Amino acid sequence: MVAYGTEKPKTYQPRLVDERLHRLLQTFGAVEIRGTKWCGKSWTALAFGESVVHLDDPNVKALAEADPTLALQGAHPHVVDEWQEVPSTWDAARRAVDAAGGEHGLFILTGSSTPAKDAVTHSGAGRIARVDMSTMTLWERGLSTGAVSLSGLFEGSFEPSACDASLAPLADAICCGGWPALLGANAQTAAEVVDQYLDAMFEVSVPRKGGTSDMARRIVSSLARNVATAATLQTIAQDAALGDEAGAPATSTVTSYLDMLESMYVIESLHGWDAPVRAKSRLRTKPKRYFADSSIPAAALGMGPERLLSDGQTFGLLFESLCIHDLRAYAACMPGAHPGSLRYYGDSDGLEVDAIIELRDGRWAALEVKLGETKVPDGIRNIERLRQKVAANPAARNPKPAFSAVLTATSPFCRYDVEHDIYVFPITALKP
Template sequence: MVGVSIKNSLVERHAEALVAEALGDTRVVLVNGARQAGKSTLTRLTAERSDNPTMRFLDDPTTAEAASGAPADFVEHNGLMVIDEIQLAPELLSSIKLTVDQDPRPGRFLLTGSSRVLALRALPDALPGRMEIIELWPFSQGEIDGEPDAFIDAAFAHGPHLDHSSTLRRRDYLERATIGGFPEAVRRTPRRRSAFFNSYLSTLIERDVLELASIERHGELMRLLALLAGRAGGLLVPSALSNQSGIPRTTLTRYLDLLGSVFLIKRIPAWSSGHTHRVVSTPKLAFTDTGVVCHLLGQDVNRLAEPGGSAGAVLENFVVMELARQLTWSEERGQLFHYRTKDKVEVDAVIETPDGRVIGVEVKAGSTVRGEDLAGMRHLEKQVGERFVAGYVLYTGQQTLPFGDKVRAVPMDALWRARP
């Protein structure tokens, strides 16, 4: 597998196998994801294993000028062409479409993008039937540790019989959350990591967001980010955010869409069985990376661990985004939701497969689990019925404990260490 170097060791990326598989039968493959997540490294190393690859980097001004001036000539090639940061020249996509229609062999183009290319207004069409999109996230915990990252497959395979023990404690998980998964952040010391996050957010707002839309008041957007960090893991209610921030709702909705388009935040949709009218349909807010959340909150591992810290919300965000990462490569195909009723009975994460099987995941920042912590899971189990495979309370304790036939409290690092 290919990877990137962290502290002189090679970190293997799960997405590498997905890219290779896609290039084997698809004309155009797009690796899309957050800036600094490792897309350029992944695609460069993939190209090095190809015969006669052609590399194009659109963040080079001369290369970008050539792409804009003569797009048809720009995409002429034999073998595999890699175009990095395709959102900088979306007009190329029409020429790529024409090229792959004339020569439909698989593996013609490998593209990368740091914004959701399908949302670009300049996109003539999304190369339907010709392009596969693979999302590359910042490192997962399994990629950092060299572990399988197979909790979802293990959960559906073993159900309530999943058993896992751990040596990690609460502070270990909080430290992982403050570091996050960006390769550059993982490499650095805490002080230097803060400098990275400052630079990352500044570049994201001043460059990537401006590529998608004209934003005049950058400071307003940065203040919104700080406000959103305090709501990580909570319901995403634009009207409440508008009232608290003083940003008009239409503007705020536009800002939220832009922050999602550059992979900074993610909406987790609400799950419903269709049998109850008391389910909340509002999505939850998650940040792609918890290191960014902790930086925006100004909380290091010591502050998070304090009674007034944000450990609960941050660890929920941490778990939910590890699940989101795994769904891009797990054998079990599923969708990620949250569950909440109007009576505030909730489950932090729900994964449902196309055939209707469901697992629930609740996150607890503490090392003990009490009966009242399971109210949401019991409610979900009742709603799902026989399709409910199991419910898991991922907590900072060290052993798996049963809470009835289908519910287990499981150490949080089962997320990346459990095996199917």
């Protein structure tokens, strides 16, 4: 049972990370909640807090810079919001945890960007746990029926059911995104807000980290165009050149901007998978890059729901982005999950499977993402090819998946395909 604190906002809507945060506060002296700006970190921290300090307040920041311990004063759990504004508070919190002699749940720190590596002297290992937070999933937004449980599939639990799934609501969901403050907003309002979010990032956050607004905009535009693909650094550099080959940024420059965007939790990498746990392909397969929320690439491409519905190819890529976002959040809630539990499969034969979920005990699942029912047979074929390859690999210690599934946008039923041993259901039926 999750126990909230006295600082809990009256309109707080429970989030998937709540149970994990509750457990970590009972195990560690402090917990850091990480994630992109505006995803709800502060409200979740407050929901568990008994006191709070906001370091993005200029007056409070000045005092904390002079004496970091001031930021730690208050009843426990004490929330230190946007701690990266005064990086020295991290070391102060770590020392306070040490001084408390094993007491748990002292501090909750929130951060929407990673400070420079030399800004803190200690990693906080053993004292400060970390939990990653995403924008809201379809389940959290009330846009999924929850008829299918991801955890249940791993345990063999599934009940067929009818679904009311269509493309138009998903187009709205993609463009509005999972921002808590935009729950119930229409697509036009959401687009204006996300545009402002991007402008603030380009004009304020990027220059703070030593980048230029113009180059960041170009690279984000390229990433949006190539979302859900393993685009090379050269491809991104050529896109950023805007047709001027001589003016293309060096790949080292592209890498620095990708690192910057990751440090601000704006983009996330999805790494490759192979069945042998020590397979070199896990390290050498190019990562796919996704945005922290599907509304970001939609805004970067200038696409609203109507335009998305008329462009099936782009819709498919942004739908995949939405599905990966939700699968990442759902997988993180599962017992036995680890930071690298969600991956994708791609090999030199051209076979690609969109999502692989692997647990610590070796169980794994393969999922393909397909926008419409007409593409389900393609997803089934890809999964069957993958299962055959894994079964034929003598180094695969667990050759058979716990389950396989095709995740769609419009399936009228949550069903089990007996012939192919594959589940088929829409993303709007899935929950953790």
